[in-house]
Amino acid sequence: MATGFDPARVAHLTGTFAPVTEEVDEAGLQVEGELPAELDGVYLRNGPNPRFAPIGSYLFPIDGDGMLHGVWMSEGRARYRNRFVRTPAMRAEEKAGHALWGGIESLITPGPEKVGPELAHTLKDLPDINVVRHGGRLLALAESDCPFRMAPDLETLGKETFDGGLPAGITAHPKIDPRTGEMAVFCYALEQPYLTWAMLDRDGHVSRAPTPVADVDEPVMIHDMALTGRYLVLVLAPAFLDLEAAMRGGSFLDWRPERGTRIALIPRDGGPVRWAHDSAFWVWHTVNAHDTADGRVVLDYVQWPSPGLGPRPASSDGAAHGLARAVMDPATGSIQRNLLDDARVEFPRVDDRALTGPHRRIATAAGSGRTPGLLPGEYDALRWYDVGDDNTAVETWDAGDLSVGEPVFAPVPGRTAADEGYWLTFATNRTDLSSWLLVLPGSNPSDGPLARLRIPVRVPLGLHGAWLPTQEGHHPPQNLQHQRK
Numbered sequence: 001m002a003t004g005f006d007p008a009r010v011a012h013l014t015g016t017f018a019p020v021t022e023e024v025d026e027a028g029l030q031v032e033g034e035l036p037a038e039l040d041g042v043y044l045r046n047g048p049n050p051r052f053a054p055i056g057s058y059l060f061p062i063d064g065d066g067m068l069h070g071v072w073m074s075e076g077r078a079r080y081r082n083r084f085v086r087t088p089a090m091r092a093e094e095k096a097g098h099a100l101w102g103g104i105e106s107l108i109t110p111g112p113e114k115v116g117p118e119l120a121h122t123l124k125d126l127p128d129i130n131v132v133r134h135g136g137r138l139l140a141l142a143e144s145d146c147p148f149r150m151a152p153d154l155e156t157l158g159k160e161t162f163d164g165g166l167p168a169g170i171t172a173h174p175k176i177d178p179r180t181g182e183m184a185v186f187c188y189a190l191e192q193p194y195l196t197w198a199m200l201d202r203d204g205h206v207s208r209a210p211t212p213v214a215d216v217d218e219p220v221m222i223h224d225m226a227l228t229g230r231y232l233v234l235v236l237a238p239a240f241l242d243l244e245a246a247m248r249g250g251s252f253l254d255w256r257p258e259r260g261t262r263i264a265l266i267p268r269d270g271g272p273v274r275w276a277h278d279s280a281f282w283v284w285h286t287v288n289a290h291d292t293a294d295g296r297v298v299l300d301y302v303q304w305p306s307p308g309l310g311p312r313p314a315s316s317d318g319a320a321h322g323l324a325r326a327v328m329d330p331a332t333g334s335i336q337r338n339l340l341d342d343a344r345v346e347f348p349r350v351d352d353r354a355l356t357g358p359h360r361r362i363a364t365a366a367g368s369g370r371t372p373g374l375l376p377g378e379y380d381a382l383r384w385y386d387v388g389d390d391n392t393a394v395e396t397w398d399a400g401d402l403s404v405g406e407p408v409f410a411p412v413p414g415r416t417a418a419d420e421g422y423w424l425t426f427a428t429n430r431t432d433l434s435s436w437l438l439v440l441p442g443s444n445p446s447d448g449p450l451a452r453l454r455i456p457v458r459v460p461l462g463l464h465g466a467w468l469p470t471q472e473g474h475h476p477p478q479n480l481q482h483q484r485k
Helices: 088-096 243-247
Strands: 024-026 031-033 041-048 066-074 077-084 130-134 137-141 148-150 156-159 183-188 195-200 206-212 231-236 239-241 253-255 261-267 274-278 282-291 297-304 322-329 334-341 345-349 361-366 381-386 393-398 402-404 408-411 421-429 435-441 451-455 465-469
Touching (some): 130 465, 297 334, 334 381
Antiparallel strands (some): 137 148, 148 156, 282 297, 297 322
């Protein structure tokens, strides 16, 4: 076991990020303001939440067990439930009463005498990043690994391989084409093939088996992707995975900016991959991408000079941080990048109905610049951009004492306009650590929340969520009472 590790000294295990262990059910949530009656569905969010005190190491946002937080809304009322994503490793740890696996940087794994032969010396499943619903499956998503399928009441059903079609797993950020209903995925690996992509049809069946991406001959980390009508868009920043270095006590992720960043445009019809190459920059999260009439590809994303994982902040050298746009020509491999805004932003989202096509409204979590001591991944404002007509208009809501998370759009059923709906996000008060679900109007969101729903347990900050309308088949858990497990 790694020596000198004290979880109490890890900033991302304290305060607004500290894990919670209670599983709570509560009906009739307290509402400040008025919850719109037309919101009918569930807002779900996943995020890293260690079940037991970590051993060896802890690296946010990669490490941590998954926990789903759900708020079901209908007819102006709301209820809440949270549940761990119970992987086999977590069940073994619950049986032992303490952590058995170390963080990804320590590579501590238990032997057969502690967990039996099937789990011995395996890496821990970490479906703690995102949650999506596709083809009738509710999925808690991991970083390039198999997701775990969840029941509508958030109980864990087991590892999902899509009927054996994707045994190595998928990305934590698949993209669903709202026109075709298809879901595009990718998976990176430590061994050949280092990078594959695949497609699932609208019913969740694998329609294109894992297909190696040509000209990728080293293991590289890719967190997110984008999708257009013609291409999967993958940003291959020079963040290389080095397992041997990690086993020697070094870094698992090796940032090599001299290699530059490549962007793969992978034709959805299976044609040859087109590449664009530029100086080094890192992408945690994309906004969206689309094809233009003249054949180019436009990608909006949040740009960083480096990944910034671990105790070191993102490098101040190289690419500027902020909301950015890249325009690529698949025919020539040219790329033009420009910064749309240099504010401290992350967790960008659009109305999911705009994916694969042009978008106008982008929402992000943001830093107001007035709150000292915010940790990486912590934000105290929400920011919206209108990026149409070659201009970028910006509006901001300052969250005050609240630390806010990723904003997710919930459209009004039957409406299509970009502002006909509501932005949802969890927020935690830094003064008393109370947590709330905020509901902001799609039009004039900088006016602030229409409703604040008091959550009965603190919701740790990070990471990603989804709005799942009831009309699409996700019904609330039955007999949800005021109770704690």
